[in-house]
Amino acid sequence: MALAAKPYLQRITALFGADVDWDSHPYSVPAVRALESIDFHADVTFFIGENGAGKSTVLEAIALALGFSMEGGTRSVRLNSAGAVAPLHQALRLAKSYKTPKDGYFFRAESFHNIATYMDEVGYLGSYGGRSLHAQSHGESFMAVLLNKFKGKGLYLLxxxxxALSPNRQLAALRVIHQLVQDQSQFIIATHSPILLAYPNAKILLFDGTGMSEVAYEDTEHYAITRDFLNHYPRRLEQLFAPD
Ligand SMILES: Nc1ncnc2c1ncn2[C@@H]1O[C@H](COP(=O)(O)OP(=O)(O)OP(=O)(O)O)[C@@H](O)[C@H]1O
Ligand SMILES: [Mg+2]
Known part of the structure; x- marks a missing residue:
């Protein structure tokens, strides 16, 4: 049997030194504290969990360990206006495929504005669809990145x-992700979207106060809460707004 090229990133293993201060950020985040290793899906791995559970912290460390900059973009972007580089990535050991991805992008909703400014400054519009990202709406500019910048055979961290995306555009994004997966791409995505999470056969890792665990789509709060709310919203609103 031929060796599979994907996943490009097979596993990360955390090797924390004896000098780690477990009371300080980022080691105090439960999902970081409990981090031993993560095995990635060849297609799509999702990070989910409450606000503050540590998804961005871990994703950023993986991105830095892979050679991306804090602010995101392709590996050639050298931009670090987000402040000091977190040291977590230095503790990560990466197990990679024999095959190197041909493309890569680290997309961060929170610093995408800075990437757009950087692209304008370096006059690099060609591969973003020929229009300044600032001349497009938030959602349009993200779709421009997805459609023009992601070339396939890549490793993408989102x-x-x-x-930025309307529900309809989230469906369009799912379709693009699927096309890229079929073109030998791998994704690692931190998300709160019950739509994106529906991607078939994905590995969903829930970050919580005890660490990280794998969950099935229909067992996620995202799925259950959204479904329950949409099916019963008049009643749920009544309950929500009832005086204590
Ligand atoms: N630079 C920092 N210094 C100290 N604490 C930080 C720093 N950045 C993040 N934190 C804390 O680390 C924890 C994890 O943050 P992180 O951004 O990884 O969460 P998240 O799971 O991505 O949440 P969200 O869903 O809101 O994006 C949070 O409690 C946050 O307040
Ligand atoms: Mg986050």
Missing amino acids: DEPEA
């Missing part, structure tokens, strides 16, 4: 890509 932090809350849904932040």
